[in-house]
Amino acid sequence: MSEISTSAAIGPDAPAIRERSRLSFDLDVDICVVGAGLAGLTVALEAARLGASVAVLEGRHVGWNASGHQLGTVMPGYGLPIGDLIARIGFEDTRELWSLSKQGADFVRATASEQLIPGIALSEGALEVSNVDVGDQLISRLQMLGEDFGTEVEGWQVDRVRAELKTERYFHGVYYPKAFQIDGRKYVHGLAALARRAGARIFEDTPVVSIDASGIRKRIVTPTARLRASHIVLAGNIHLGAPLRRLSETLLPVWRYAAVTAPLGERLADAVAFRGSVTDTDGIDHFRIVDGDRLMWASPETTWAARPERFAPAIARRIRTIFPQLGRPEIAEVWGGAVGQTVHGMPQIGQLRRGLWVASGFGRQGLNTSAMAGQLIARSILWGDERWRLFSPFELVWAGGPTGRAAGYVIGMWARGSSAAAGALARYRERARIRERVREARLAEANRQAGTRPPRRRQPGQPLPPGRPRPQRPPPPAAAELGDGEGGGVSQESEKFPPHSV
Numbered sequence: 284m285s286e287i288s289t290s291a292a293i294g295p296d297a298p299a300i301r302e303r304s305r306l307s308f309d310l311d312v313d314i315c316v317v318g319a320g321l322a323g324l325t326v327a328l329e330a331a332r333l334g335a336s337v338a339v340l341e342g343r344h345v346g347w348n349a350s351g352h353q354l355g356t357v358m359p360g361y362g363l364p365i366g367d368l369i370a371r372i373g374f375e376d377t378r379e380l381w382s383l384s385k386q387g388a389d390f391v392r393a394t395a396s397e398q399l400i401p402g403i404a405l406s407e408g409a410l411e412v413s414n415v416d417v418g419d420q421l422i423s424r425l426q427m428l429g430e431d432f433g434t435e436v437e438g439w440q441v442d443r444v445r446a447e448l449k450t451e452r453y454f455h456g457v458y459y460p461k462a463f464q465i466d467g468r469k470y471v472h473g474l475a476a477l478a479r480r481a482g483a484r485i486f487e488d489t490p491v492v493s494i495d496a497s498g499i500r501k502r503i504v505t506p507t508a509r510l511r512a513s514h515i516v517l518a519g520n521i522h523l524g525a526p527l528r529r530l531s532e533t534l535l536p537v538w539r540y541a542a543v544t545a546p547l548g549e550r551l552a553d554a555v556a557f558r559g560s561v562t563d564t565d566g567i568d569h570f571r572i573v574d575g576d577r578l579m580w581a582s583p584e585t586t587w588a589a590r591p592e593r594f595a596p597a598i599a600r601r602i603r604t605i606f607p608q609l610g611r612p613e614i615a616e617v618w619g620g621a622v623g624q625t626v627h628g629m630p631q632i633g634q635l636r637r638g639l640w641v642a643s644g645f646g647r648q649g650l651n652t653s654a655m656a657g658q659l660i661a662r663s664i665l666w667g668d669e670r671w672r673l674f675s676p677f678e679l680v681w682a683g684g685p686t687g688r689a690a691g692y693v694i695g696m697w698a699r700g701s702s703a704a705a706g707a708l709a710r711y712r713e714r715a716r717i718r719e720r721v722r723e724a725r726l727a728e729a730n731r732q733a734g735t736r737p738p739r740r741r742q743p744g745q746p747l748p749p750g751r752p753r754p755q756r757p758p759p760p761a762a763a764e765l766g767d768g769e770g771g772g773v774s775q776e777s778e779k780f781p782p783h784s785v
């Protein structure tokens with residue numbers, strides 16, 4: 284495991300160090316969970332509530348990786364677009380999987396109540412914005428989500444989006460009124476507290492170094508103790524390592540970095556009126572207002588572990604690129620965490636062999652999906668619920684090792700570059716349309732004053748009248764101009780920082 288991958292808080296909100304309990308004696312349990320992130324803790328909570336004896340073994344501490352450093356946005360669905368899912372497994376199974384993903388979100392909502400987790404700060408609504416002008420695609424997506432998948436969604440026109448987010452970067456939007464956000468750090472620690480209260484035992488600083496899953500009673504070895512369990516749930520994400528290295532190798536690790544700004548005062552309300560989470564359809568920026576006048580913002584990514592604080596300038600530049608009116612905001616705290624991306628884009632949920640389970644690969648959308656996985660696995664072990672089999676089409680596929688990471692990085696850079704280019708082209712076209720409308724209005728006004736009728740519009744391909752000079756069109760923006768020119772997230776920043784070994 285890499286130390287660098289632990290997230291670094293540089294601000295005053297760094298979580299307090301509390302006493303951790305390490306496993307130093309042998310133990311017999313029904314279920315041993317490896318990893319105290321969102322996935323492992325949800326399995327533990329559900330299984331303990333259903334009456335099983337559960338031990339969670341965590342190599343570092345609760346929420347050490349991505350789970351303790353997410354932005355707290357809870358949406359339905361998966362990282363994989365719904366159209367891709369239908370193409371792969373068909374309409375009916377996609378509907379079932381979608382419905383499971385909504386149940387995952389419902390689980391988080393029910394758990395993240397003020398009563399169960401005080402200070403969780405749940406707020407409603409999320410907006411997915413497009414950085415290109417694709418109104419037609421939006422309509423068909425809305426129909427599919429609303430009519431076929433029973434998800435409450437609203438389509439927002441460009442004007443509505445820009446009334447809430449004062450930037451020319453975004454066009455149409457899909458508003459999810461039932462999506463919500465919570466304090467992500469509080470949630471993972473709240474889950475741990477609830478699991479303990481339900482009877483699960485959580486041991487930190489207790490890495491699992493090997494497992495023997497062959498017998499009915501499986502063996503788990505840590506540096507200071509041995510366990511026996513009827514079921515092992517591997518919820519170690521990309522850091523699982525020695526217990527089942529081949530499993531970790533089916534995940535492409537992607538480190539994602541986020542920051543929260545210092546208070547921005549009233550200028551923030553002038554730029555961002557929307558109070559929920561905002562994500563863009565290319566999965567590049569993800570932000571929301573916290574504490575009234577601060578921005579929490581995630582964007583840069585690498586396929587190696589880097590020190591999060593190095594990305595503070597890149598995030599500040601990215602905020603200024605989207606909202607120039609905010610100037611260059613001061614960054615108060617910055618952190619990062621590694622998510623595991625599968626080759627097919629869907630999480631790994633299921634039974635690898637009798638009594639050996641996996642809950643991993645949740646990518647950038649882990650809150651609802653890990654909650655769903657935890658429920659499915661606990662209920663399968665204790666109630667015989669077989670719905671996890673819906674994930675069987677998504678097999679464990681090797682992610683390509685170091686070559687896969689390099690390829691993943693190049694693909695990520697390419698995706699960001701082409702998203703920036705498509706966005707710049709869309710904005711250029713929009714400006715050209717506005718200029719054209721202004722020209723036409725002026726021409727109409729001139730004709731009205733001169734008492735002449737406007738000339739008929741020339742059809743495409745129709746030759747110009749003889750003797751008229753050919754109009755000069757401004758050239759479309761060059762490739763360099765199409766880029767954000769503001770760091771654009773990872774690609775430029777990461778060139779400055781050489782990769783750290785993992």
Ligand SMILES: Cc1cc2nc3c(=O)[nH]c(=O)nc-3n(C[C@H](O)[C@H](O)[C@H](O)COP(=O)(O)OP(=O)(O)OC[C@H]3O[C@@H](n4cnc5c(N)ncnc54)[C@H](O)[C@@H]3O)c2cc1C
Nearest residue numbers: 318320321322342348350354355356491519520523649650
């Ligand atoms: C910056 C950022 C923002 C995000 N924002 C959102 C968001 O708003 N909404 C959303 O839905 N998702 C978000 N995500 C994604 C989400 O955080 C992840 O998908 C989710 O946390 C994955 O949870 P996990 O339990 O699988 O993995 P992890 O959080 O990695 O937990 C795995 C745990 O297992 C432990 N472990 C590994 N191997 C061993 C071993 N051998 N022995 C013992 N312990 C072991 C690790 O130490 C770790 O603590 C975000 C991610 C990042 C990085």
